Amino acid sequence: MAATTGSATLLSKQLKNLQEDRSLSNISAGLINDNIYEWEVMLMIGDDCKFYGGGFFKAKLTFPTEYPLAPPKMKFITPIWHPNIYTDGNVCISILHPPEEDKYGYERVEERWLPIHTPTSILLSVMSMLSSPNDESPANVEAARQWRDDPAAFKRQVRKCVRDSAENCWD
Amino acid sequence: MSSSAPASRRNSAISNKSTSTTTPDKPTPTHLDLRTLRYVSPPDDNLCCPICHSPFLDPIQTRCRHTFCSDCIAEALKNSETCPIDRKPITDEGLSPAPILIANMVNDLVVYCPNAENGCTETVPRHLVEGHVRETCGWVQVECGVGGCKEMVRRNETSMECLHRLVKCEFCLEEVRRMDLDIHYDTCAGISTDCPHCLTDYKRSDWKSHVQSCPEASIPCSSSVYGCPTILPRREMARHESTCSFVHLTPVFRRHESQISELALENRMLRRRLDLLYPRATQPESNTNSEEPQGPSVLDEQTYHILSEQEHLRTDLDRLSESMVALEMKHTMHFINENMRVKEEMVAMRTAINGVRMQMHWLLNMRAQAPFQPMMPMMGMGVMQQQAQVVAQGGTTTQGGETVQRRHSEHQNVKL
Known part of the structure; x- marks a missing residue:
């Protein structure tokens, strides 16, 4: 019980920080159904980001009640084509994996989740992951292969989802 | 084992500070979650735990000299026995109380009273907040105590008479509790009020029936449903209604209304029968497309019959056209042969x-x-x-001469 209220207090504080931080104006965040454990975030990608610049990507962050001891899950709602994002939108990034989980041996323990991570640090990591995909442990194998072998086709596909995301972002 | 050792150290660390500080572990009647406190000024980030992002509660230092709340680091070590910042391996033995300076700094941060939402305006240093709530905050519910009363009451109301005593309402003579008297007055039927229309005093209990008949109360014309916009005091309404054309036409409107409703009913009945006789155009399609095992209704059977008939006809037609083509071919061949x-x-x-x-x-x-x-x-x-x-x-072939002769001989036999 104490852990639950503690994580809720922490999350509401972090949400407030995220919403008020002027330097993070390209991220907007809100709650889904007033549930402090479910956030909806909109990532507005700047033009300096390779391929994905100009995209408006909506994603959902789901926090466990053990937060910040356990990592949240992140899932893109907007369709996005990226080597490290599953086709259903789930994000595969090492800092969102709990340290004990070592299924594939691709990631070093140093890159895993730490309780000192915040939603802000997660979102910044994801945004940097967009511009520099990691093809060692691809979540979307097809996209990773295309990114490596046929960058022109990869760029076309990404630009298409960027255009679609900008069109559909306010639906 | 992971939480008991830090707890003991924590107690010793806190005891250095001051006697009024109580540990969160110690059960108190007004137990307070110190994490929910609101700080008067935003706390310095250096005084905040990297895990809970709040000012340290019972700060603990690791061997790698990072500082955390004791509860936070204990929980984190249950998951992984490494420092949450640099991942250096640590165990409970590697934990020690943080320097007293840090503990003093976080304990001196000024917070709002937890009852601020209820009205308490006090701000106190954090280490005094529990004492404030326990001893002096006027917005805490405590026992009434007057005359042995066991009911709960706000502390700043205890100095007055017991609020749970029953008193008699001076207007309706009903017995209510002293503390509920103000609320009772708002609804007390015995209190007289002025009628807003005729400005006469009426008891609240009589007022409702009075409004129904008050000659000054404004009422709409009885034909307002048919469009008369007039609203007049009740005493003038009779005069208006004697001249109102809407009132005169009311019987006509009524008759039309009843006729329309009858026709609507009849229309509904007819439509239902029509639907039964001519199933909607979409119905057969939906039946054939989704071959769901629904109960075979009459309509379905008819449709099915028609469709199967159509299918039969189509196959017949195909067969006929096929045989016709074959026949044509045969005919053509025959013709060509004969012709040759x-x-x-x-x-x-x-x-x-x-x-x-x-x-x-x-x-x-x-x-x-x-x-x-x-x-x-x-x-x-x-x-x-x-x-x-x-x-x-x-x-x-024969010799020219012979041929000539043969032709000669033949010549007699040929008829021309």
Whole structure:
């Protein structure tokens, strides 16, 4: 019980920080159904980001009640084509994996989740992951292969989802 | 084992500070979650735990000299026995109380009273907040205590008389609790109020019935449902209604209304029957497309019958057109064959006629010119043609002279 209220207090504080931080104006965040454990975030990608610049990507962050001891899950709602994002939108990034989980041996323990991570640090990591995909442990194998072998086709596909995301972002 | 060791250290660390500080572990009647406190000024980030992002509660230092709340680091170590910042391995033995300076700094941060939402305006240093809530905050519920009363009451109201005593309402003579008296006055039926229309005093209990008949109260015309916009005090309404054209037309409106509702009912009935007789155009499609095992209704059977009939007809048509094509082919072949035979025969006849014509010419020439020799070239040509004819007809080739003679002999048998 104490852990639950503690994580809720922490999350509401972090949400407030995220919403008020002027330097993070390209991220907007809100709650889904007033549930402090479910956030909806909109990532507005700047033009300096390779391929994905100009995209408006909506994603959902789901926090466990053990937060910040356990990592949240992140899932893109907007369709996005990226080597490290599953086709259903789930994000595969090492800092969102709990340290004990070592299924594939691709990631070093140093890159895993730490309780000192915040939603802000997660979102910044994801945004940097967009511009520099990691093809060692691809979540979307097809996209990773295309990114490596046929960058022109990869760029076309990404630009298409960027255009679609900008069109559909306010639906 | 992970939480007991830090807890003991924490107690010793806190005891250095001041006697009024209580540990969160110690059960107190007004237990307070110190994490929910609101700080008067935003706390310095350096005084905040990296895990809970709040000012340290019972700060603990690791061997790698990072500082956390004791509860936070204990929980984190349950998951992974490494420092949450640099991942250096640590165990409970590696934990020690943080420097007293840090503990003092976080304990001196000024917070709002947890009852601020209820109205308490006090701000106190954090280490005093529990004492404030326990001893002095006027917005905490405590026992009434007056005359042995066990009911709960706000502390700043305890100095007055017992609020749970029953008192008699001076207007309706009902007995209510002292603390509920103000609320009771708002609804007390015994208190008189002014009628807003005629400004006469009425008891609240009588007021409702009075409003129904108050001559000054404004009411709408009785034909307002049919469109009369007039709103007048009740006493003038009778005069208005005697002249209002809407009121005069009311019977007509009523009759129309009832007629319309009858027609609507009838229309509904008819539509239902129509639907039964002519199923909607979409119905058969949905039935054939989604072949769901629904209960076979009459409509479905009819549709099915029609559809199967159509299917039969279509297959019949296909079969017929197929056989027609075959027949046409056969016919054409037959025709071509017949035609060829006739053509060949015609060619044969034509050649025969030609032969005969040549012979006739020859004979005519013979008759016209008695001497035999001059006719020889002519005859030779005729023989050559005759020979070609013979070859075409599969006859045997013979010597020119013999042919001539044979033709001579034949000549008598041929009828022209």
